[in-house]
Amino acid sequence: MATTRSRSAKAASKSGANDSAVGGRHKAASQNGLPLDHTTLLDMYRQMVTIRLFEEAAQKAFRTGKIGGYLHLYIGQEALAMGFLHSYQPGDKIITAYRDHAHALILGTHPRAVMAELYGKGTGMVKGKGGSMHLFDVKNGLWGGYGIVGGHIPLGVGFAYAQAYQQSGNMTQLYFGDGSIHNGAFHEAANLAGLWGRDGMNPCLFILENNKYGMGTSVERATAMTDLSAKFDSYGIEHEDVDANDLIAVLECAQRVTKMVRETGKPYGIEAQTYRLSPHGAADFLERYRSKDEVQSHRAHDPINVLEARLLQADATTEAEMEKIRADAKDVADDAVKFAEESPDPDLAELTTDVLAD
Amino acid sequence: MPVMTYREAIRSAMADEMTRDDSVIVMGEDIGVYGGTHLVTDGLIDKFGPKRVIDTPIAEGGFTGAAIGMAMTGMRPIVEMMTWNFSFQAADQIIQNAAKVRYFSGGQVTVPLVIRGPNGGGVQLSAQHTHSLEGFYGHFPGLKVVSPVTPADAKGMMLASIRDNNPVIFLEAGALYGTKGEVPDGDFVVPFGKARIAREGTDITLIAYGRQVNMLLNVAEKLAGEGISAEVIDLRSIRPFDEETIVTSVRKTHRAVVVQEQWRWFSVASEVAAIIQEQAFDDLDAPVLRVSGAEVPAPYARNLELAAFPNEDQIAAAARRALYLEK
Numbered sequence: 001m002a003t004t005r006s007r008s009a010k011a012a013s014k015s016g017a018n019d020s021a022v023g024g025r026h027k028a029a030s031q032n033g034l035p036l037d038h039t040t041l042l043d044m045y046r047q048m049v050t051i052r053l054f055e056e057a058a059q060k061a062f063r064t065g066k067i068g069g070y071l072h073l074y075i076g077q078e079a080l081a082m083g084f085l086h087s088y089q090p091g092d093k094i095i096t097a098y099r100d101h102a103h104a105l106i107l108g109t110h111p112r113a114v115m116a117e118l119y120g121k122g123t124g125m126v127k128g129k130g131g132s133m134h135l136f137d138v139k140n141g142l143w144g145g146y147g148i149v150g151g152h153i154p155l156g157v158g159f160a161y162a163q164a165y166q167q168s169g170n171m172t173q174l175y176f177g178d179g180s181i182h183n184g185a186f187h188e189a190a191n192l193a194g195l196w197g198r199d200g201m202n203p204c205l206f207i208l209e210n211n212k213y214g215m216g217t218s219v220e221r222a223t224a225m226t227d228l229s230a231k232f233d234s235y236g237i238e239h240e241d242v243d244a245n246d247l248i249a250v251l252e253c254a255q256r257v258t259k260m261v262r263e264t265g266k267p268y269g270i271e272a273q274t275y276r277l278s279p280h281g282a283a284d285f286l287e288r289y290r291s292k293d294e295v296q297s298h299r300a301h302d303p304i305n306v307l308e309a310r311l312l313q314a315d316a317t318t319e320a321e322m323e324k325i326r327a328d329a330k331d332v333a334d335d336a337v338k339f340a341e342e343s344p345d346p347d348l349a350e351l352t353t354d355v356l357a358d
Numbered sequence: 359m360p361v362m363t364y365r366e367a368i369r370s371a372m373a374d375e376m377t378r379d380d381s382v383i384v385m386g387e388d389i390g391v392y393g394g395t396h397l398v399t400d401g402l403i404d405k406f407g408p409k410r411v412i413d414t415p416i417a418e419g420g421f422t423g424a425a426i427g428m429a430m431t432g433m434r435p436i437v438e439m440m441t442w443n444f445s446f447q448a449a450d451q452i453i454q455n456a457a458k459v460r461y462f463s464g465g466q467v468t469v470p471l472v473i474r475g476p477n478g479g480g481v482q483l484s485a486q487h488t489h490s491l492e493g494f495y496g497h498f499p500g501l502k503v504v505s506p507v508t509p510a511d512a513k514g515m516m517l518a519s520i521r522d523n524n525p526v527i528f529l530e531a532g533a534l535y536g537t538k539g540e541v542p543d544g545d546f547v548v549p550f551g552k553a554r555i556a557r558e559g560t561d562i563t564l565i566a567y568g569r570q571v572n573m574l575l576n577v578a579e580k581l582a583g584e585g586i587s588a589e590v591i592d593l594r595s596i597r598p599f600d601e602e603t604i605v606t607s608v609r610k611t612h613r614a615v616v617v618q619e620q621w622r623w624f625s626v627a628s629e630v631a632a633i634i635q636e637q638a639f640d641d642l643d644a645p646v647l648r649v650s651g652a653e654v655p656a657p658y659a660r661n662l663e664l665a666a667f668p669n670e671d672q673i674a675a676a677a678r679r680a681l682y683l684e685k
């Protein structure tokens with residue numbers, strides 16, 4: 001089977017986004033060069049800002065000891081999940097690793113239930129049993145939330161097989177990190193996906209969240225073959241890159257490729273280029289593995305700033321309107337924290353429930 | 359009642375359930391076109407086709423994980439481990455995902471999954487191809503672990519496994535695939551968590567599961583000739599565990615020997631002995647004894663292999679020791 005490497009998409013993503021962020025030269029189908037109406041885009045802006053402020057509030061709670069365990073933030077990567085999850089349809093299945101707060105919030109879990117889970121409260125989305133790394137909201141399409149690097153990848157491929165077997169017309173969005181692509185679980189699962197996809201039995205979109213680091217190990221220090229998406233070629237999975245800090249680029253890509261995956265039942269690979277602005281986890285204080293200058297240089301391409309520039313350029317919003325959105329988002333985050341703090345601990349009887357099903 | 363081999367009993371349960379329920383599929387290495395390394399799945403691909411009888415590449419972690427994903431989302435996969443020895447490559451999936459995802463999702467998902475295949479040694483496969491993993495898998499909450507020894511139980515427990523809404527580790531006695539026995543027709547389900555009294559007796563309780571149950575029956579016969587009446591208990595399932603049948607028997611006999619092929623340290627027999635002393639301490643007339651495999655990787659040479667696993671003489675000697683008839 002031929003695998004077409006989308007060189008054009010890759011080239012565009014390597015140069016395009018930052019230019020367009022400042023220059024607004026992106027030409028697309030609808031009003032003012034944007035692919036969706038202003039109201040929809042502004043709503044996505046609102047969601048991205050809400051995620052940001054929500055996570056900043058969570059980080060603060062972690063540092064004051066109110067949130068335990070691990071806390072992995074999505075700061076700097078918000079446009080990635082926002083853009084792909086815009087193509088979510090009821091019945092689709094979303095699965096990701098532990099950096100999962102944004103996915104839950106975008107899919108529609110109430111921020112209160114997410115924050116309460118981070119606080120380990122009985123009102124949390126999994127009743128305080130999983131914490132930050134194990135967010136599930138099956139009704140809204142979120143099938144976890146997994147903490148073993150690479151370990152969830154085979155599950156996503158299984159979801160997709162079941163979707164094809166059940167002739168549901170649905171698909172799976174499978175998110176995983178640049179660090180996990182070196183794990184055997186990725187390679188075994190990708191091989192199965194390619195194989196099953198030959199018969200239309202694997203509508204799985206592999207979304208590689210390349211934020212350039214797996215904890216403190218950069219992509220360059222983890223592999224001699226740093227063109228990560230080329231690894232999909234080994235398994236007969238077509239793929240392309242996208243500049244995931246540019247919501248507009250992600251939306252365009254997501255709409256096109258999800259349609260294709262749904263129609264063909266074949267898996268498809270995305271290398272979503274982004275950058276983790278936050279520490280690996282909220283406890284990663286030293287960040288010896290990268291310089292402050294490096295992080296600073298990426299702040300210029302913060303996906304929220306990129307989107308703001310786009311919206312202003314297209315006259316889709318005003319400074320005053322964005323200010324109002326930020327203020328509302330702050331209220332949502334504060335409300336979630338208040339709710340979590342006031343929520344009761346899980347009932348002790350919950351300790352032994354949910355181990356086995358009836 | 360029809361007579362079937364252990365292998366046929368498992369196959370018939372799978373075929374019946376696949377006929378009854380479209381969501382049941384089987385997958386594993388060489389289970390379709392090849393017919394299964396041990397021919398347990400022989401013929402299923404002709405009947406149900408390649409979308410329900412999936413030949414996988416040799417990637418235990420990948421296909422077990424995919425099966426877990428299928429199970430979470432409405433299917434009932436049966437995964438064949440060509441032998442359980444290869445399941446270490448899938449252990450991360452089994453333990454970290456299948457066993458726990460229900461709990462860490464706050465009860466939002468179920469994993470109706472069966473993983474089956476031959477377990478245990480006795481056919482000179484040496485170190486890497488010989489393991490008894492009941493203690494290993496029995497350790498983890500969220501899994502069910504069963505080990506049938508008769509063809510009837512093989513069928514009845516396979517039906518129960520497929521219908522169970524939890525991941526079931528189905529450990530087959532690999533050395534017994536060809537043994538025959540009567541197997542009830544039709545919808546014959548053997549529920550988990552109920553041990554079987556394979557032979558009644560009054561002087562001592564002999565406890566095992568899997569292949570060793572047959573040895574206990576031979577030993578009990580031999581002891582009967584010496585005037586000793588031994589009760590033989592087949593645990594059938596390791597998790598859930600039937601404490602009641604064991605404790606009731608020991609209250610009657612006041613003595614127990616637990617036999618297993620696996621290594622003794624941190625094993626099923628250790629757990630059984632602990633349960634007995636916790637619940638029937640005052641009824642015991644002797645310490646509970648364990649007969650286990652030698653603390654070495656399994657050797658190849660026939661004489662060494664025989665010496666590495668419990669044999670009937672050792673078991674009979676242990677029974678006599680528990681009766682203070684022998685030092």
Ligand SMILES: Cc1ncc(C[n+]2csc(CCOP(=O)(O)OP(=O)(O)O)c2C)c(N)n1
Binds near residue numbers: 148149178179
């Ligand atoms: C199997 C395994 N090994 C190590 C870890 C510890 N660990 C947690 S996150 C992480 C880095 C993963 O990086 P990546 O896949 O790029 O995801 P990111 O954190 O960048 O989103 C490591 C090594 C783990 N959770 N699981």
Ligand SMILES: [Mg+2]
Binds near residue numbers: 177212
């Ligand atoms: Mg990374």
